[in-house]
Structure formats: C-alpha cells, structure tokens
Amino acid sequence: MAKSYHLIGSYTCPWVQRAVIAMRAKEVPFEVTYVDLRDKPDWLLEISPHGKVPVLKVDDEVLFESNAIAEYLDETVPPRLHPEDPIKRARNRAWTDFVPGFSSALGKVIYAKSKEEAEEGRAAASRALSLLEEALAKERGNDGPYFNGDTLSLVDAGYAPFLQRFGIAEAVLRTGLLDGFPLVRAWSDALMQNGYVINSTAPNFAQEYESNLQRRETYLWSLIEANRAAAQ
Numbered sequence: 732m733a734k735s736y737h738l739i740g741s742y743t744c745p746w747v748q749r750a751v752i753a754m755r756a757k758e759v760p761f762e763v764t765y766v767d768l769r770d771k772p773d774w775l776l777e778i779s780p781h782g783k784v785p786v787l788k789v790d791d792e793v794l795f796e797s798n799a800i801a802e803y804l805d806e807t808v809p810p811r812l813h814p815e816d817p818i819k820r821a822r823n824r825a826w827t828d829f830v831p832g833f834s835s836a837l838g839k840v841i842y843a844k845s846k847e848e849a850e851e852g853r854a855a856a857s858r859a860l861s862l863l864e865e866a867l868a869k870e871r872g873n874d875g876p877y878f879n880g881d882t883l884s885l886v887d888a889g890y891a892p893f894l895q896r897f898g899i900a901e902a903v904l905r906t907g908l909l910d911g912f913p914l915v916r917a918w919s920d921a922l923m924q925n926g927y928v929i930n931s932t933a934p935n936f937a938q939e940y941e942s943n944l945q946r947r948e949t950y951l952w953s954l955i956e957a958n959r960a961a962a963q
C-alpha cells in the first residue's frame with residue numbers, strides 16, 4: 732500500500748522548504764500542517780525531539796531533521812536525486828553538509844540589525860559564496876544549470892531556500908555580493924525558475940517572511956519600510 736506523508740512545518744522555515752522541494756521533485760502526494768513556532772502545540776513537542784520543524788510523518792513513523800528526511804525520501808521514492816556514482820554522491824553529501832554554514836553566513840547580512848552589522852556580515856557571506864563558486868567551477872564537472880547538471884539534486888534542494896532568501900534581501904540591500912560569483916548567480920537564477928522550488932513555499936510566504944524580518948528588527952525590514960513610505 733502507498734505510504735502516507737504528513738509534513739509538519741512553519742510558514743517561513745527554509746529547512747521545511749528543503750523537505751518540500753524533495754517531495755515535490757519526487758511528486759509525492761503529502762499533507763502539510765503549519766504550526767506557529769512561537770506557540771508550539773503540545774503534540775509537536777511530543778513528536779519532535781528538538782521541538783523543531785520539519786517533522787515528516789510517514790504512516791505512523793516520525794522523521795525529523797531536513798537532511799535526514801531528504802535522504803530517507805531519496806532512498807525510498809524514485810527518481811534518485813543523488814548521483815548514482817558513489818564518489819559523486821559523497822561529494823554531493825559533503826556539499827549538503829555545508830548548507831548550515833552557508834545559511835548562517837548569509838544570515839549575517841540578511842538578518843543584520845543595522846547597516847554596520849550588514850556590512851560586517853559581508854566578509855562571512857562572501858567567503859561562503861566563494862566556496863560554492865569554487866564547487867560549481869571545479870567540482871561540479873558539468874554546465875548546470877543545477878548542481879549535478881540538468882536535473883535537480885538534493886544539493887539544489889538544500890541551497891535553494893537560502894539562495895531565495897538572499898535574493899529577496901539583495902533586491903533591497905543591493906550589496907552586489909553576487910557580482911563576484913557568476914556561477915552562483917546563474918545557479919540561483921535557475922533554481923528560482925524551477926517549478927518544484929517555486930511551489931515549495933507556503934501560499935502566504937511573502938507576507939509571513941516580511942513579518943519575520945520585522946519581528947527580528949532587521950536592517951532589511953527598515954529599508955523595505957522606508958522604500959514603501961517613499962513610494963507613497
């Protein structure tokens with residue numbers, strides 16, 4: 732019998748989005764429940780060991796951690812989103828291991844609380860982007876547009892949510908950070924046009940993400956507000 736998949740997420744979580752991209756790419760039908768992480772329901776705390784999302788219920792089994800969820804899906808549902816070649820697969824996994832470091836480096840710019848903090852964050856973001864640029868130039872061994880060539884991989888699923896948030900920020904902050912990294916820019920552009928990625932956010936993502944930026948009192952939010960006021 733076909734398994735049932737029930738994803739527990741929050742509206743703006745990039746790690747949840749990574750799991751959604753993997754499920755969309757595998758065309759797995761799934762139910763999704765979004766929770767408010769500022770008021771976590773008891774049932775989430777009962778099933779999620781760290782009290783975090785995503786959680787994926789597969790029939791009655793509970794999986795947590797977005798990478799573990801993506802790997803489980805890849806082992807059980809075709810098509811494979813990891814390369815068949817074990818060396819390439821190991822390298823892909825190594826690059827997915829870098830996603831949290833990448834996320835925190837870009838976060839220093841996206842979620843900075845002041846202009847100065849955003850400028851200080853540039854160095855870390857630039858370092859992280861240069862590592863990826865090098866990976867795309869040397870290790871990828873193909874012309875893209877995705878990490879493994881013309882089909883989406885779990886590396887793409889891992890990075891897309893963070894590249895998306897960086898793109899949203901960049902439209903306002905205009906740091907020009909991507910100018911030095913043309914391969915990352917082209918990769919990001921391809922991912923943002925991919926249907927699985929486009930369909931991976933909650934319907935109210937834009938609004939919820941802005942509320943998130945506002946709640947975190949980010950410099951980015953202050954610019955968004957100022958731009959809106961100037962346009963009126």
Ligand SMILES: N[C@@H](CCC(=O)N[C@@H](CS)C(=O)NCC(=O)O)C(=O)O
Nearest residue numbers: 744745746768783784785796797798
């Ligand atoms: N390493 C985890 C990170 C998940 C994570 O940080 N989720 C956040 C939302 S984006 C969360 O649930 N935060 C609630 C909390 O920390 O209490 C994964 O990849 O699944």
